[in-house]
Amino acid sequence: MITLDELLERDRRREEDGFKRKIRIGKIVKPGSGGKEKIIIVPTTVEEKFVHDDIHPDQEPGEGEPTGGTGEGEEGDIIGEQPVRPEEGEEGEEGAGEGPGEGEGGDHELESNAYELGKVLSEDFQLPNLQDKGKKRTLARYVYDLTDKNKGVGQVLDKKSTLKQIVETNITLGNIPDVNDIDTTKFIISPQDLIYRILSREKDYESQALIFFLRDYSGSMGGKVTQTVVSQHVMLYSWLLYQYDKQVETRFILHDTEAKEVPDFYKYYSYKVAGGTKVFTAFKMVNDIVERENLARDYNIYVFHGTDGDDWDKEGKQTIEEIEKMFNYVARIGISIVEHSYVGSKQTEVEKYLKSSGVLNNHSNLIKLDVMNEDADDSRIIQGIKKLIS
Amino acid sequence: MELVSQHAKGIMEECKLRARDQGLKFDNETLEYIVTNRDMIELSPKIMIPTLYDYWVHDVKVLSGKGMYEAYPSNPYETVINTRPAISFYNDNNPDWLNVMIFYHVLGHIDFFQNNLFYKNTWDIDLTGQALSDKRLISQLRSEKGRWVDYAIEFSRGLDNLVGYQKELNQHITRDTRQPLTRMDYYFDIFLQKIKNVPLHEYLKEITRYNATIKTNEDFFDQVTGKYPEFEELYKKELSIKVKSDLDVMEYIIRFSPFLREDENNWIKSVIQIVRNTSSYFQPQIRTKIMNEGWASYWHEYLFMRDDRICGHEADFAKVNAGVTSMPKVGLNPYALGMRLVQHIKDMEDKGCYSLEYMFLKDEVGKKKYNTGQNSGDDFILKVRENYNDFTFINRFIDQEFVTRHDLFVAGKRFNGARMSWEYYIKSKKAEDYKQMVIDTLYHPPEIFIDKTGTKDGILYLNHKFENKPLKLDFIENTMVGIEYLWGGPVYLETSEPVISNQTATNYANFWDPSSSRTKGGKPEPVKWKRMLYVMENRKLHKREL
Numbered sequence: 056m057i058t059l060d061e062l063l064e065r066d067r068r069r070e071e072d073g074f075k076r077k078i079r080i081g082k083i084v085k086p087g088s089g090g091k092e093k094i095i096i097v098p099t100t101v102e103e104k105f106v107h108d109d110i111h112p113d114q115e116p117g118e119g120e121p122t123g124g125t126g127e128g129e130e131g132d133i134i135g136e137q138p139v140r141p142e143e144g145e146e147g148e149e150g151a152g153e154g155p156g157e158g159e160g161g162d163h164e165l166e167s168n169a170y171e172l173g174k175v176l177s178e179d180f181q182l183p184n185l186q187d188k189g190k191k192r193t194l195a196r197y198v199y200d201l202t203d204k205n206k207g208v209g210q211v212l213d214k215k216s217t218l219k220q221i222v223e224t225n226i227t228l229g230n231i232p233d234v235n236d237i238d239t240t241k242f243i244i245s246p247q248d249l250i251y252r253i254l255s256r257e258k259d260y261e262s263q264a265l266i267f268f269l270r271d272y273s274g275s276m277g278g279k280v281t282q283t284v285v286s287q288h289v290m291l292y293s294w295l296l297y298q299y300d301k302q303v304e305t306r307f308i309l310h311d312t313e314a315k316e317v318p319d320f321y322k323y324y325s326y327k328v329a330g331g332t333k334v335f336t337a338f339k340m341v342n343d344i345v346e347r348e349n350l351a352r353d354y355n356i357y358v359f360h361g362t363d364g365d366d367w368d369k370e371g372k373q374t375i376e377e378i379e380k381m382f383n384y385v386a387r388i389g390i391s392i393v394e395h396s397y398v399g400s401k402q403t404e405v406e407k408y409l410k411s412s413g414v415l416n417n418h419s420n421l422i423k424l425d426v427m428n429e430d431a432d433d434s435r436i437i438q439g440i441k442k443l444i445s
Numbered sequence: 446m447e448l449v450s451q452h453a454k455g456i457m458e459e460c461k462l463r464a465r466d467q468g469l470k471f472d473n474e475t476l477e478y479i480v481t482n483r484d485m486i487e488l489s490p491k492i493m494i495p496t497l498y499d500y501w502v503h504d505v506k507v508l509s510g511k512g513m514y515e516a517y518p519s520n521p522y523e524t525v526i527n528t529r530p531a532i533s534f535y536n537d538n539n540p541d542w543l544n545v546m547i548f549y550h551v552l553g554h555i556d557f558f559q560n561n562l563f564y565k566n567t568w569d570i571d572l573t574g575q576a577l578s579d580k581r582l583i584s585q586l587r588s589e590k591g592r593w594v595d596y597a598i599e600f601s602r603g604l605d606n607l608v609g610y611q612k613e614l615n616q617h618i619t620r621d622t623r624q625p626l627t628r629m630d631y632y633f634d635i636f637l638q639k640i641k642n643v644p645l646h647e648y649l650k651e652i653t654r655y656n657a658t659i660k661t662n663e664d665f666f667d668q669v670t671g672k673y674p675e676f677e678e679l680y681k682k683e684l685s686i687k688v689k690s691d692l693d694v695m696e697y698i699i700r701f702s703p704f705l706r707e708d709e710n711n712w713i714k715s716v717i718q719i720v721r722n723t724s725s726y727f728q729p730q731i732r733t734k735i736m737n738e739g740w741a742s743y744w745h746e747y748l749f750m751r752d753d754r755i756c757g758h759e760a761d762f763a764k765v766n767a768g769v770t771s772m773p774k775v776g777l778n779p780y781a782l783g784m785r786l787v788q789h790i791k792d793m794e795d796k797g798c799y800s801l802e803y804m805f806l807k808d809e810v811g812k813k814k815y816n817t818g819q820n821s822g823d824d825f826i827l828k829v830r831e832n833y834n835d836f837t838f839i840n841r842f843i844d845q846e847f848v849t850r851h852d853l854f855v856a857g858k859r860f861n862g863a864r865m866s867w868e869y870y871i872k873s874k875k876a877e878d879y880k881q882m883v884i885d886t887l888y889h890p891p892e893i894f895i896d897k898t899g900t901k902d903g904i905l906y907l908n909h910k911f912e913n914k915p916l917k918l919d920f921i922e923n924t925m926v927g928i929e930y931l932w933g934g935p936v937y938l939e940t941s942e943p944v945i946s947n948q949t950a951t952n953y954a955n956f957w958d959p960s961s962s963r964t965k966g967g968k969p970e971p972v973k974w975k976r977m978l979y980v981m982e983n984r985k986l987h988k989r990e991l
Contacts, residue, residue, distance in 0.1 A: 057504040065501060068592065073984060075923065081509060097512035100505045102599075103920035103927075104606050105891050105909070105938075119858030121872055121882055123782070125772040126852055128871050134856070135775065136866040430919065 062098055077101070079433045080290070201252040209251020216250040224248055264295055264386075265304045265354035267341050268323060271362035273311040273332040275395075279429040283393045284361030285324040287436045291359055291389075292320070294440065304354070306344065310337040312367070316344075334366045334405060338377035351384035358385055359443065364392040364403025364426075371408030378414055378422065388422040389443030393429050446484055446495075449477040449535065453544055456754075460548040463748055468827050469556040474530035477551075479537060482520060486510040492727060493526050493534065496577040498719065499584065500598050522769075523547050527558040527730065528572045542758035546765065549748040553741030556830070561736075563729040563834045565617045566610075572726060579719045586712055597716040600927030601695065605724035606890040609693035613725065629655075631680050632669060640679065694907065694928075695721045697895045703903065704933020713931065731888045732834045739783015740830055742770050746784070775856045775869055777886060786838070789847045790829060791822035798846075799825075812846075839883050845876040855882045891916060896939070905932045909940035911974065916940050925981035935982040939991065944973040 066078040081099035109120075128134060201211060206220075225231050225242055268288050272281070296303045307323035308316050314336040317323050341358055345351055358381065368374060381388060392406055402410075406426055409415055415424055425439040448454070457477060464471075480488070490506035491497035525533040533551045558564055587594045637643050637651065658665040669676055692700065699705065699714050730737070749755065749762055770781045793799060797817030806812050829838070847853070857872030873879070892910040899906025905928065909916065921938070928936045976991040 057501065059508060062501060062505060065592065074926065078505065095512040095516055097509035098505050099509050100502055102502060102602055103923040104603050105893055105924055106606065106917050106920060107889065107891055107914040108917040119867065121855050121857050122775060123777040123882060124775045124854050124856030124871070126774055130871050130874055133868050133870045135869045136861065136864065
């Protein structure tokens, strides 16, 4: 049986042979109690053929695919309904109802899977490793290492340092008349010249990251756009989890005309279809959270935002204002705009005002923008990630 | 993987006797295996054929199948493969009463495989043996050519839904009955009309002369050979041409691809052939899902209820049976639909309802009471299982009586902006609509053929016969990259796409707030179509309007 690694290796070779990659990372959601779903990461692939499309251009807007049914009733009777958005009530019960043990279990399973995915992304898709792990703030543990030097006594003789010391001593003693012609047999060696390395206790710091995922879930974000944004955020999350060796905390924020925080990734990616779009609300919420909880001191903060580029605030004044506030503390802001295919070659509003405001150039090390089409495949998405974290 | 216990095998053999008594026909030998869940997951990407060739897509599917199983464990009761002898897989040694039910179901499938005429092309092949030799050939090629074998498989599979299954089946079915072309047929049907293009009055004159010669016992062809000395030669030439209908895309590539003609690429032909044969083999199965499942479900119910071995387990049976064959409130269940339709056909035929007299009856009461008492339903459904496939089965037999009897309807789904919800409603209770809805779910690959006039100067020109369904655009590029590779030159594809006006763009945006489009009133304009030409050259795809 072939392993995932071998499959990915094979997939990488496709590019060398001049064909597109075909393996995608898929997610299966296993429903669990208390909203703690487990996400199982699996490879998937599609075998392309000439097939008929399922779209029905004649269908009236707002009408779904008909299917079969059975039971009593007359034509026109409504036999059931299904809310477009998950019930609001769910959130309330989330905090109150669940036991802590159970909750953590669910989290852990997502994390361990995502960590594996991050590893795959770093190793197999050749995402760069983080170069600057940021300020070292949290004291994680002590390690013991042969780093300190000691004269006269110790565990291992440091030959290079010892020789240097001997030469130094002999120069001071005037024992080396010509530096170009040294006679080592004439060296005078004091016991104090021997330099040893000794075992010492070192503090080892680890970086800690806090990632804010922001997603536009307004009405325009239907279909592939959302899928693409969420795919990219899953991969980003997984990759950072790997980079920071699981020292990652995440917050999830959705916005339409107002922002709201959701408790877990599942809710983050499954909520759909709401009203209009005000991008700044999400950024403002991040700023508020960071200030309120005093997070800037202890974390490397990343903010990733995914949108289709639509914004009611066409000038983006408020958005730019919030983003500029953010520059004081963030390690990186990554904005991905996934364009609907009907946008064509026009620039979307968010793209326009980000470019005209100049933040992209003035703070090019803090903020990155990636614009892709809604049909982007996994390799394009991964490329986007490279851009966002470069 | 191991054979079922001797005890279970004994039950199976008894089931066979009882099934045969009811008119089912199948070979004596069958093989039954117990497999683990893991085996099942590993077999299913290989269409349950243990000896199918190895291919990485199967491995991907196994890995995701395992993930799926972890999230949503489910175990099928049985799986049958159409081989000789027929092989069936079971999850475990079930209790006897359940085995009786499952075995009847399996026998229903086997009977269907071995009698339905759409399977005729599979009757003379030992699939497991065939697959094993293919698998060996592929692994031998792989040791010589490495990953290029997998590309060849991938690109061939990109075309394997375009196999000319119907044409091939037609040859299989008419093979025994086909008449050789007589001299007279050739003269009147081909020679005069297609080669000489004689005017109508001359043609009629020849017919009159032919009729006259029958009476006088003259040799009709004496004059013909006198007038057209070349006739005999042409007739012999026509006879020597092997009857071969139009080649499908895969066959055409095997025969005429300049790239494959080169010695070092010759091996790819065998790969395409293997993929093509495998696909042909499974074509009937995809096209008879509702019938096959319905037939098996009908018989497991019918035979189980008449089996004295399982007295006392009627309630257990009812529970399992309902799980498999109940009609969902919303959605389609092929087992349930097929089974009810078989029952319906039997009842209708028993009462003689498939008759002109019944058709002309206008009053409902008369229709309900109609019964000639001919009780020919049992024979009739056996004929149906022999001669129909899903499309003809659904199209011929779903009638208003059936839809009304089972309270069936087409369920619509629409967006309710005020409540932010999807509403399910009864869209139609008419048999015609229900039938169309079911037909729309059937397997129907696009009809794409080689355009002989466009195929020249190294170009392969494919033409898509448009049936008001566009092709899935995302898939076109990669599929064509594959064809270009196999063909070794530019590939053109002619197909249709909707004309996108500004109107449709706003419709799309409004989709998320459909109430706004409602208030506008009126239906959206009917979609206009335009012919497009896709050109694949040097792995780059372009398209232009025709």
